[in-house]
Amino acid sequence: MSARPATAPGAGAPPPPALDVERLRADFPILARRVHGKPLVYLDNAATTQKPSAVIAALTRYYSEYNANIHRGVHLLSEEATHAYEEARTKAQRFVNAARREEIVFVRGATEGINLVAATFGRARVGAGDEIVISAYEHHSNIVPWQMLCDEKGARLRVIPMDDRGELVLEEYEKLLGPRTRLVAVSYVSNALGTVTPVARIVAAARRQGVPVLLDAAQAAPHLALDVQALGCDFLALSSHKMFGPTGVGILYGRAAQLEAMPPYQGGGDMILSVTFAKTQYNALPYKFEAGTPNIADVIAFGAAVDYLSAVGLDAVAAYEDALLRHGTAVLEAIPGVRLVGTAPAKAGVLSFLVDGIHPHDVGSILDREGVAVRTGHHCAQPVMERFGIPATVRASLAFYNTAAELDALGAGLRKANEVFGR
């Protein structure tokens, strides 16, 4: 599979409808802001995305009209809140095309989703001498939970290497799979480089060996249509705030058979059927994994974000962003001293780069004064920086509300940086 839709003229499939970006921008109140006297150019979407009015309104409506605890009240407000919360689960189910709604577990974010799998599946199924396979471009959230598990169990972490363009070396991956492999956990899109992982091949090779696969889709969700049944993965984690929803919510998709076999995550209310001091009987899926009062308001607003993004249409988003990414690449390549880090042919949403002789931190400060918000640093992927022998990069990351003119503003800001540093 590829992140890039067929763009060749006459390639068969009709092109997705073009986005009316100016109209969509009006849905995001924050995009009208000015910073340091300049229009905000928000290019830090891989860190978190901005929120449309529909999401903000969903939060306000919940708190002003039907705030109540869920799954227990007999009164109307509780009934309404429970309905909206469970409706969000159905929306999430459709968003990732899960077969059953019980396969969607609400968590705090992709990080918690991965930790949940490490703490339950991992604790039950991984033992001394076993192996977990991750990739060279994982976010720390898909490294550290497995390292902690490996330390506890005496298991071993194996890492799929990447080449100089930032693509995984699949031949090496296939060699890593063996009788001791218990799980393959890889990101769908690299947050530091933008590389789109060839997940179909990753999953197919793992399944041939009977090894389950977890996909960290945090960076993929705002850019590509997700389909867990077509992907064939066993787990998929994503974060609401990276796809135009509120912070503090995410989902873990788990294939029902896997979730059924896993021990519970946290103990508490809502995850039980009955409790005595002698024995506790756990609740059915997905409640077995949702102890305590959940983040009701943000789950409901996440449902609004799913509706919004689905209405915009991920096929149209992918096509638009692909053109935007090409434009951004051309802008950067035209600036003296700029070097792109991560040049895989299949990329989504990320332009990571260095400016010769200017530290990323300084580039970031200069861009900020031009109204351009980017991230600088290691992007919670220090092994990626080490692989390329660099301490940090500047990362401009896109959403569908960005425009070619904004990437031109990025270019102008970088020329200014060269000027400040007398280059």
Add this chain to the structure above:
Amino acid sequence: MTDLRDLYQEVIIDHAKHPRNFRKPEGANRTAEGVNPLCGDQVTLYLEVADGTIRDIAFQGSGCAISTASASMMTELLKTKTLTEADRIAERFHELLTGAPDPSAEAPELGKLAVFAGVREFPVRVKCATLVWHSLRAALADDHRVVTTEE
């Protein structure tokens, strides 16, 4: 609006591009390492101290223009200073960046380092300027723990 030139003054750019005393001295008898975990900046400061005086001071590491210039200019100023003087200068520098703004306050002992007053207007960059000074304090106290900006 604060101008970028308040942050990137010419003297700062000059020291960032051509850091002075960027080396490991043979006779160093005190070293201190500093890291900024947020941006990955790393500095190692070397001091040769004899009779309560800094005979030589140098640094190595990687960092942004602000942290590199701060380290470079620090080494120029502190060579030949007594440990007591160095400690007082470190305190003045810290006040310059983090104290209450007082335009009439002068810190003649800081010399050229006074240009770092402009960093005050860029709060997220204050830690870049102070990183090496945290390391200096550790070296003066002969404390061998790695210093981080997050303590």
